Amino acid sequence: MEEWINQLQRNGYKLTRPRRLLLEYLESMERPFTADELYHELSRSGIGRATVFRALKLFLELDILVRVHLEEGCQHYQASPGFPGDDHHHDRIICRSCGDIQLLDQCPMRDDVSTIAHRSGYRLQGHHLDLYGICSRCDQKTHGLDAEE
Amino acid sequence: MEEWINQLQRNGYKLTRPRRLLLEYLESMERPFTADELYHELSRSGIGRATVFRALKLFLELDILVRVHLEEGCQHYQASPGFPGDDHHHDRIICRSCGDIQLLDQCPMRDDVSTIAHRSGYRLQGHHLDLYGICSRCDQKTHGLDAEE
DNA sequence: TTCAAAAATGATACTTTGTATCAATTGGAG
């Protein structure tokens, strides 16, 4: 939160009431959310739709937010896993059932990436790894339907 | 192409003129494209906008297409790298300058994935890895601006 | 072949997601 506010001001953006409220919401939201959710939540405080979208865009640029990419589309956003300027490097594990997102603290790509870069002739800037599956909680729930009771 | 048509019919979908034209276009397009591009290209053959979107959705489900996820959004589609039913496993390396996409033939995640799954308690179903960088062609062009001429 | 049923299509209207415009407001440097 403090970090985010610094990140804003360091880049010459003002800390306004709407932005503060948005950041507070971000901090409290662990799960991915849509722009619309965000708007409906904050419109009660008088924040306009345009402002929400403007802030989303800004926060993405400042690495305060990241998009959550699902096969259905990417209308979901989430507070950025790493701290700002984190080299655009997001490794996550996502539950297809409940939407839970775990961040991978240790990047599984460490050695491989440079090898790949070399072979492909690319100058790599970052990567984005999403693992998809079912979290243990959901897994148990599903099995419960058959086995239990 | 043959494979795609089988994939359609195997799942009980009809091979219609619009779908054939769409598949032909897909086959010829190596780069990612937007729905709008596709529509404008094919509207001359009398294919309607709704049909294009319907087909995109269907082709995604059938793994004939995949979305290309960029930080700006994911309005781009591309013919699926693997053959259908490929376990939802897409590893790519994408040029942020020209949009070129190389497919990684060998998955760099082989061992790591199972380790991660175990630690996280997830039952993994698939993953999606995008590496971002600048391809050698674009890299040379950029350097050319300074050095050359 | 022909034919009928189901699936698919194209036109249209609509929803959702996001952007541009612009007058009114506000944060924060001095």
Added chain:
DNA sequence: CTCCAATTGATACAAAGTATCATTTTTGAA
């Protein structure tokens, strides 16, 4: 405190995608 650029909210718009429905096509059986 004051002022000015940055920001805001309202509104209108654009782009991306979906729902509806009457009409057309595909396909499989007679």
